[in-house]
Structure formats: C-alpha cells, structure tokens
Amino acid sequence: MSAAAILPADDTAASATWREELRALGRLAGPLVGANLLQMAVYAVDVVFVARLGEVEFAAATLGVYLYGLVLWALTGLTGAVAPIVAAELGQRRHAVREVRRSFRMGLWLAALAGAPFLLLLAQGEWLLGAAGQDPRVAARADAFLDILLWALIPAVATGVMRTLAAALGRPGYALAIAGVAVGVAVLANWLLVFGAGPVPALGLEGAALASLATSALMMVAYLAVLLLDPKLRRYRLFGRWWRPEGARLAEIVRLGLPIAATITFEGALFGGAGLLMGLIGVTEVAAHAVALNIAAVAFQIPLGVGQAATIRVGMAYGAADRAWIARAGWTALAVGTGFMAVTSGLILLAPRPFVSVYLDVDDPANARAVALALQFLVLAAMFQLFDGAQAVAAGVLRGLQDTRVPMLIALVGYWAAGFGVAVLLGFGAGWGGVGIWTGLAVGLAVVSVLLGWRWTARERLGLLPTPA
Secondary structure, three states: OOHHHOOOHHHHOOOOOHHHHHHHHHHHHHHHHHHHHHHHHHHHHHHHHHHOOOHHHHHHHHHHHHHHHHHHHHHHHHHOOHHHHHHHHHHHOOOHHHHHHHHHHHHHHHHHHHHHHHHHHHOOHHHHHHHOOOOHHHHHHHHHHHHHHHHHHHHHHHHHHHHHHHHHOOOOHHHHHHHHHHHHHHHHHHHHHHOOEOOEOOOOHHHHHHHHHHHHHHHHHHHHHHHHHOHHHHOOOOOOOOOOOOHHHHHHHHHHHHHHHHHHHHHHHHHHHHHHHHHHHOHHHHHHHHHHHHHHHHHHHHHHHHHHHHHHHHHHHHHOOOHHHHHHHHHHHHHHHHHHHHHHHHHHHHOHHHHHHOOOOOOOHHHHHHHHHHHHHHHHHHHHHHHHHHHHHHHHHHHHOOOOHHHHHHHHHHHHHHHHHHHHHHHHHOOOOHHHHHHHHHHHHHHHHHHHHHHHHOOOOOOOOOOOO
C-alpha cells in the first residue's frame, strides 16, 4: 500500500506559495502548541499544589523535577529522531507505509531500552542532590518524590513517540485533546492525593508524584487507543510485528537521536545547573527561580511547538528533495516562532506581577523576598525570550534537514562555555547572586540562537540540502 493511498494530497504535497506554507504550518503547529501549553499546565498544577506545602517541599519538588525532566527530555530527544525520519519517508512517498511502521516500532523499542537504565539513576536522587551540595532536608524529600515519579519515565517517552507519529500522519489534533484531558486529571488527582478528600488521605509531596504518574499513564493509554482505533492511523498497522527488530532503522534513529538528546541535555542541564547554583545561595532563591522559570517555560511552549511542526514540514520537503519548499517551510517557521515570542516577551516585561501571583501569594509578607527575586528574574526572562524562541525553531528546521551533530556542538559551546560560565562568573565572582545566574542563561541562549540561525542561512554552502529531484 502506498502513502498516497492513505494520506490526503494536502498532507504530503509541497506548498506552492508562502501563504499555503503558513496555512500548512498553522494546521500542524496550532494543535502542537496548544498541547505543549496544556502539558505545561499539567506541570504547573503540580507546582501550584506543592507550593502550598512549604518552602522545603516546594524546593524538593523543584529539584526532583529538574532531575526527572532532564532525563525525560533527553530520552524524548533521542526517540524524537523518529520525526525527521518519518517526515522524509512521507516526502519521498516510496514504500512509506512499511517504512513509517518500522521507524515507529523502533522508536518504541528505543524508549524502553534507553529508559530502563535511567530508572536506576533517578532512584539515587538523594545522593545526586547531596553531591551537588543541596540542603539535606530538601535532598531527602526530593528522593522520596523521585522514587514514585521515576515510574512515569518510560510511559512518558513512549507517549512522545506516539504523539510525533500521529502529528506526522496528519492527526495533530489528538495531542491537544489528550493534553486537555490530562490537565483535568492532574487537577483532580493532585487535589485528592496532596491534600486528601473524604476517604483519601493527604499524601503531601508523595501525592503529587502519584498524581503525575497517573496522568502519564493515562496519556499513554489514550495515544494507544488513538493509534489503534483512528480509521486513518489504523491502516498503518503500527503495532504489527511489534516484536520484530529492525537493526538498521534502530541504528539510524540512534545516529540522529543521540545528538538531539545531547543538545536537549546541554540546554536542560544549563537550567538545571542554574537551579543547583541557586540552591547554593538559599532555599528562597530556589523557590523564586522555580516560579520565574515556570513562567518562562510556559511562553517557550509556543516556539517549541512551532519547531516541532517545522521539523516535520522541512523533513517532508527534504525527503521530496525540494529546495524551494525547504526554504519556505524553514523561514515561515522562524518568522512565526520569533514573532510570538516578541509578544510574550512584552507581556512579561510590562506586567510580571500577575504572573508571579499564580504561584505565590504576593500579598503575604512571608513571601516578600521570594516575590521580589522572581520579579527580577522575570525581567531578564523577558529579555531572552526572542533568543529562546529563535533557537528552538532553528533547531527544529535543522533537524528537518537531519542535521543534528553540529547543532549539538553549538549547544555545548553556547550553553556551557558561554552561558554557565557567565552565570558562575557574575553570580558568584561578581557577587550578583541570582541576577548574575539569570544573565548567564540569557547569554547562553543568545549565543546558540545566533549560531544556529547562521547555520540555517548557510545551509547550501554547508552541503545540508538534498540533491534536487
């Protein structure tokens, strides 16, 4: 069965004009952005509930989520190589059904095989945080939190593979619907398990971890149902011969995915490292950092979703060996992603206090220092929003060209040599404290966005484009 027999023409055809490309990007990116925002709402629900338990519990959850999130995003990047591979297969339209099925199957295999060792790592949360110099009380509570949360890891990575496949095959709306249901489940589960209600006892921090585990499991089951029951997706027989290995395809996913995983790890580790640096200053700084970072992360979901859509659009053009389509898809995504970040940057800069009030009671004198620090950090966050959006979309378009190794090196230099180096120098050497650490974050994002943008503009000179069909 050919791809053309399954996919509507407008799912794989090249856009002839910039306007058509914008519409195609919007149809794909809109649901993905919405799903990303709702997924952040799921995380925000956990933060909002745990913040009411006190500074130690809040800091423990924050540092625990840093460790878990760093591993999750790395594994999602590793398996995320399925997206450009499947997109190129659809762009070529040669034996696409069989090839898509193989890529999907090996993506799920990789989620399980790569995820298993990290369960053991996350089980050592107290030791890891203790070695990083964190408060022993916070490290012990974070360990209890992670002992439960780690079981959500493999389901969450597998869910990412299924979401990518559904979007690439023209069904991005499921991501939005499933994430919307997940928000409701997260609210209910946190309300019942954190504070208790009726016969359900109050479990505090452990209850928040159980709520996250339940939400992740529900999302995985929902995507399984979608892939098995949707009439269009069912025709791919995605779970057929699920036990059969495809060594060459698995190696291809790993070859592209390892640099993506490393890139995401370098970026996530920069922000996680910033959190650990905050922990060396004090618990209040960690809480303020967590609030400001959550607000910035919500805004980041817009260019992230655009970048995810751009990987698919550019990947399809790459598979079709259509250089004009590649240019339209890439530049359209970059314009949309950075344009939205200009808006969110302005909102955060003009009115930061209402955003902070979502997480902290700004009128409570006990929170005065945390609120003041969070407001300072948000000013810097507003300044680096454009760079953050640009690097997210630029990374996405380059992945569509199956260019992942050099972007990984750019991330290493930008985030760590520049970003973390400046954070340590200004935060501790110059005595700027948390403001210096956030300045380092801004510098790292700026360096990476400029270098990735240059690589995209120089794509032809660098030999990144396919031979014209």
